[in-house]
Amino acid sequence: DTGVSQNPRHKITKRGQNVTFRCDPISEHNRLYWYRQTLGQGPEFLTYFQNEAQLEKSRLLSDRFSAERPKGSFSTLEIQRTEQGDSAMYLCASSQWFSSYEQYFGPGTRLTVT
Amino acid sequence: QQQVKQSPQSLIVQKGGISIINCAYENTAFDYFPWYQQFPGKGPALLIAIRPDVSEKKEGRFTISFNKSAKQFSLHIMDSQPGDSATYFCAASKNSGGSNYKLTFGKGTLLTVNP
Numbered sequence: 001d002t003g004v005s006q007n008p009r010h011k012i013t014k015r016g017q018n019v020t021f022r023c024d025p026i027s028e029h030n031r032l033y034w035y036r037q038t039l040g041q042g043p044e045f046l047t048y049f050q051n052e053a054q055l056e057k058s059r060l061l062s063d064r065f066s067a068e069r070p071k072g073s074f075s076t077l078e079i080q081r082t083e084q085g086d087s088a089m090y091l092c093a094s095s096q097w098f099s100s101y102e103q104y105f106g107p108g109t110r111l112t113v114t
Numbered sequence: 115q116q117q118v119k120q121s122p123q124s125l126i127v128q129k130g131g132i133s134i135i136n137c138a139y140e141n142t143a144f145d146y147f148p149w150y151q152q153f154p155g156k157g158p159a160l161l162i163a164i165r166p167d168v169s170e171k172k173e174g175r176f177t178i179s180f181n182k183s184a185k186q187f188s189l190h191i192m193d194s195q196p197g198d199s200a201t202y203f204c205a206a207s208k209n210s211g212g213s214n215y216k217l218t219f220g221k222g223t224l225l226t227v228n229p
Contacts, residue, residue, distance in 0.1 A: 004157070031215065042120075042203045042219025043158065056216070091157055100215040101146045101207060105157030 004106035006092050012112045013082055020078045021109045025094030032075050033103060034067055036060065037089040043105075049075060050097060082113045117141055118206050120220025127227050133191040135223045137204035140185065144206040148217070149178065149189045152201045161202075162189070194227045201225070 005024045013019050025032045030051050035043035046065070047057045051072035061067075064082075069075040079086055089110050093103040119138045127133045139147075148163035164171045164178040164187065171178045177190040191198055204220040 033215070035217075040221065042118075042205070042222050043217070044219070045216045048215055093157070095215075097213070100213040101148065101163070101217075102160060103217065105150075105159065107155065107157050 004092055004094050004104055006090075006106040006109050008109060009107060010110045010112075012114065015084060015113055016081055018078065018080045019082060019111060020076055021090055021092075021111075023075045023077070023092030023094075023106060025074070025092070026104055028096070029094035029104070030072065030097050031095045031100050032069055033093040033095075034075070034077055035091040035093065035105075037091055037108070038087075043091050046077075079111075082111075084113045087111055087113045117144075117218050118204060118220040120204050120223060122223060123221070124224040125226070127194045127225065129194065129196060129227055129229050131194050131227075133194045133198070133225055133227070134188060135202055135204070135225070136186065136188045137206075137220050138184075138186045139206050141206070141208065141218075142185070143208040144218075145209055146207045147178070147180065147187050148205050148207075149176075150203045150205060150219075152203065152222075158203060191225075194225075196227045196229050199225055199227050 007022045033048040034046040037043040049069040064080045067077045089108040091108045093105045095103045149161045150158035151161045152158040162173050162176045175192045180187045201222045203222045205217045
């Protein structure tokens with residue numbers, strides 16, 4: 001296993017379109033996290049899963065955002081009706097439940113909304 | 115409200131010098147303080163971390179100094195190398211429901227080490 005992978009790495013979309021990103025965590029990790037990073041800022045927590053259960057959602061995650069982790073393996077993050085303010089790097093991380101402070105990040109998906 | 119404040123925003127150091135990045139936090143419930151290193155096009159990678167029961171932790175050329183009373187912690191990179199050139203983020207988290215899962219990051223410091 002080479003680490004957390006994310007696809008696509010880059011996505012350019014027009015305002016109003018829907019986009020979906022995928023994250024594949026490290027195989028033995030049962031916790032999965034989504035963060036958003038804008039230019040010049042550190043990552044901001046969006047949500048996290050333990051196995052297939054979504055346990056917390058940040059208020060940054062508006063109703064246009066939805067995340068899933070079916071079967072507790074890969075996760076998807078969907079943004080509906082994208083806005084220019086959604087342009088950011090979307091980072092996925094994973095960890096074991098007993099060491100959730102040690103999070104391993106993927107390379108991210110850079111979203112540009114035109 | 116920025117819970118973790120990081121400085122400086124950018125730092126230029128000569129090869130072999132010491133790089134020092136500082137962070138200050140507000141929430142006294144924070145009990146885990148990691149530093150992440152991020153290269154362009156990559157996700158952040160955990161570098162070193164400390165809990166408030168110790169004042170210093172060293173791993174190779176990287177040292178975290180922690181001052182609980184001042185609510186400050188810093189990263190020192192000894193013998194800085196050009197390969198250390200990256201963006202460094204401090205972060206903090208608090209135990210919630212038995213685990214530290216939500217990391218709050220600083221804004222980052224872009225370190226450039228000149229050869």
